[in-house]
Amino acid sequence: xxxxxxxxxxxxxxxxxxxxxxxxxxxxxxxxxxxxxxxxxxxxxxxxxxxxxxxxxxxxxxxxxxxxxxxxxxxxxxxxxxxxxxxxxxxxxxxxxxxxxxxxxxxxxxxxxxxxxxxxxxxxxxxxxxxxxxxxxxxxxxxxxxxxxxxxxxxxxxxxxxxxxxxxxxxxxxxxxxxxxxxxxxxxxxxxxxxxxxxxxxxxxxxxxxxxxxxxxxxxxxxxxxxxxxxxxxxxxxxxxxxxxxxxxxxxxxxxxxxxxxxxxxxxxxxxxxxxxxxxxxxxxxxxxxxxxxxxxxxxxxxxxxxxxxxxxxxxxxxxxxxxxxxxxxxxxxxxxxxxxxxxxxxxxxxxxxxxxxxxxxxxxxxxxxxxxxxxxxxxxxxxxxxxxxxxxxxxxxxxxxxxxxxxxxxxxxxxxxxxxxxxxxxxxxxxxxxxxxxxxxxxxxxxxxxxxxxxxxxxxxxxxxxxxxxxxxxxxxxxxxxxxxxxxxxxxxxxxxxxxxxxxxxxxxxxxxxxxxxxxxxxxxxxxxxxxxxxxxxxxxx
Numbered sequence: 001x002x003x004x005x006x007x008x009x010x011x012x013x014x015x016x017x018x019x020x021x022x023x024x025x026x027x028x029x030x031x032x033x034x035x036x037x038x039x040x041x042x043x044x045x046x047x048x049x050x051x052x053x054x055x056x057x058x059x060x061x062x063x064x065x066x067x068x069x070x071x072x073x074x075x076x077x078x079x080x081x082x083x084x085x086x087x088x089x090x091x092x093x094x095x096x097x098x099x100x101x102x103x104x105x106x107x108x109x110x111x112x113x114x115x116x117x118x119x120x121x122x123x124x125x126x127x128x129x130x131x132x133x134x135x136x137x138x139x140x141x142x143x144x145x146x147x148x149x150x151x152x153x154x155x156x157x158x159x160x161x162x163x164x165x166x167x168x169x170x171x172x173x174x175x176x177x178x179x180x181x182x183x184x185x186x187x188x189x190x191x192x193x194x195x196x197x198x199x200x201x202x203x204x205x206x207x208x209x210x211x212x213x214x215x216x217x218x219x220x221x222x223x224x225x226x227x228x229x230x231x232x233x234x235x236x237x238x239x240x241x242x243x244x245x246x247x248x249x250x251x252x253x254x255x256x257x258x259x260x261x262x263x264x265x266x267x268x269x270x271x272x273x274x275x276x277x278x279x280x281x282x283x284x285x286x287x288x289x290x291x292x293x294x295x296x297x298x299x300x301x302x303x304x305x306x307x308x309x310x311x312x313x314x315x316x317x318x319x320x321x322x323x324x325x326x327x328x329x330x331x332x333x334x335x336x337x338x339x340x341x342x343x344x345x346x347x348x349x350x351x352x353x354x355x356x357x358x359x360x361x362x363x364x365x366x367x368x369x370x371x372x373x374x375x376x377x378x379x380x381x382x383x384x385x386x387x388x389x390x391x392x393x394x395x396x397x398x399x400x401x402x403x404x405x406x407x408x409x410x411x412x413x414x415x416x417x418x419x420x421x422x423x424x425x426x427x428x429x430x431x432x433x434x435x436x437x438x439x440x441x442x443x444x445x446x447x448x449x450x451x452x453x454x455x456x457x458x459x460x461x462x463x464x465x466x467x468x469x470x471x472x473x474x475x476x477x478x479x480x481x482x483x484x485x486x487x488x489x490x491x492x493x494x495x496x497x498x499x500x501x502x503x504x505x506x507x508x509x510x511x512x513x514x515x516x517x518x519x520x521x522x523x524x525x526x527x528x529x530x531x532x533x534x535x536x537x538x539x540x541x542x543x
C-alpha cells in the first residue's frame with residue numbers, strides 16, 4: 001500500500017486548519033450569506049426542496065444546489081453556524097486535491113504539492129473557502145470539469161473522464177448558470193490540435209463519443225429542470241411561472257447581456273481584481289510572463305491549454321457589463337497549475353525575494369499606521385466597529401514579527417507565505433467572534449424579544465434576510481419583493497388585530513401617513529442603528 005508523501009499530508013493538514021479556523025464562531029454575514037442560509041433553513045422546515053423560498057416567497061435569483069448543500073448539513077447538525085460554511089470548506093479541499101493530482105500527472109510527483117501550495121496561498125481562493133458564497137462550490141465543479149477534460153485532451157483519450165467532466169458541468173450549471181466554463185478549453189484545444197503542438201493526443205472530432213459530455217451535463221440539469229418545468233406547466237401558477245422565467249432567462253441571459261447592477265468597465269478584472277485576488281502570484285508576474293511566453297514558443301500544450309482557458313474565461317466575464325470580483329474565482333486552480341512548474345526557479349530569484357520581503361514590510365507598516373490613525377480619527381466604519389483599529393495593529397505587528405525572524409532573512413516568499421497562513425488563522429479564531437457581535441443580527445433580535453416580552457408575536461416590514469434568520473418562531477412577514485405600500489397596508493391590518501402583535505421595520509421605510517389612523521395609540525421604540533438602518537419596534541395600533 002502506497003502512502004501519500006509527507007509534503008502532501010502537510011499541505012492538506014495546513015489547508016484544513018486554515019479553512020476550518022473559526023468554524024462555528026460566527027453567524028452568516030450580509031450581504032449574501034444570510035440569504036442562502038435562510039433559504040436552506042426554510043427548505044428543512046417546510047420540506048419543499050425543489051422550489052427554494054425566502055420568507056415564504058419563491059427565491060428565483062440562483063439555482064438551488066448550493067442551498068441544498070447548506071440544507072443537508074443543517075438537517076444533520078441543526079446548527080447553522082456550522083452548516084452554512086461546510087459546503088465551501090469541503091469544496092475548497094476538493095478543489096485543492098484536484099489541482100494537486102492534475103499537477104502531479106502533468107509535470108511529475110513533486111509538482112503536485114507545489115501547485116496545491118500556490119493555490120492555497122491565493123488570497124481570493126482562501127477567502128472564498130471561508131465564505132458561504134455560491135462561487136466556492138462552483139469553483140469545485142468547474143475544476144472537476146476542467147480536470148476531466150485535461151485527463152481526456154492531454155493525458156488521454158479518456159472517455160470516462162470526459163463523461164465525468166460533463167456530469168461536473170451539469171452540477172456547475174445547477175449551482176450557478178456559468179457552470180459551462182470548463183467547455184471553453186475546447187477553443188484553445190482546437191487551435192493547438194490544428195497546429196500539432198506537443199502533448200496533444202490525436203482524438204478524431206467525428207467520434208460519436210464526443211456527445212457523452214453534453215449528454216451527461218443534460219442528464220444532471222434535467223434532474224432539476226424537468227420537474228420544475230413539469231410543475232410550472234401543470235399548475236399554471238403565476239408566481240411559479242414568473243419564478244421559472246426569472247431563473248431560466250432573466251438571471252442568465254439578461255443578467256449577462258444587460259446587467260442591472262455591479263456595472264464595471266471592460267478592464268475591471270485585469271486592473272482592479274486580479275492584483276489582490278491572485279496575490280501573491282501577481283508579485284511574480286514580471287518573472288512568470290517571460291517563462292510562459294517561452295513555453296508557448298516551445299509549443300508546450302500543457303501551458304497552452306491552461307493559459308488559453310484562463311484568457312477565454314477572463315474575456316467571457318469581461319465582456320458582460322455586470323462584474324463582481326468573485327466571478328473569476330474558477331481561474332485560480334488553472335493559475336496555480338500554470339505557476340507551479342516555475343516556482344522552484346522563481347524561488348532562487350533574489351529580486352523576487354526582496355520584493356516579497358519589502359511588500360510584507362510595507363503592508364505591516366500600512367496596517368499599523370491605519371490602526372493608529374483610526375484610533376485617533378475614526379471613520380464611520382470604525383465608529384460602528386471600534387475594535388477594527390486593534391485588528392489592524394495586531395495583524396501589522398504580526399507582519400513585523402514574521403518579517404524580522406532570523407533564518408528567513410533571504411527568503412521573503414517564505415516569510416510572506418507564513419504571514420498569510422497566520423493571518424487566515426487569526427482571521428478565523430480571533431476576528432470572527434469579535435466582529436460577529438456587530439455583523440450578526442442575533443443581538444438585535446434578542447433586544448426585540450426583550451422589548452416584546454413572553455407570548456408576543458413579531459411581524460416585519462422591509463426586513464433583511466439576517467433578521468428573519470434569527471427571528472423567533474412564528475414571525476410574520478409581508479413579502480420581500482412586494483411593493484412597500486402593499487406591505488404596510490397588510491402589516492397595519494395585522495398589527496391592529498391583537499394587542500400582543502409587534503412590528504419591526506427600518507426607519508426609512510416607515511410610511512407614517514399609513515399609520516395615522518392609530519397614531520394616538522401607537523407606541524414606537526427606537527432600537528438603534530444597525531445594518532445601515534435605524535430600526536423601530538411598533539406596538540399598540542388600534543385602528
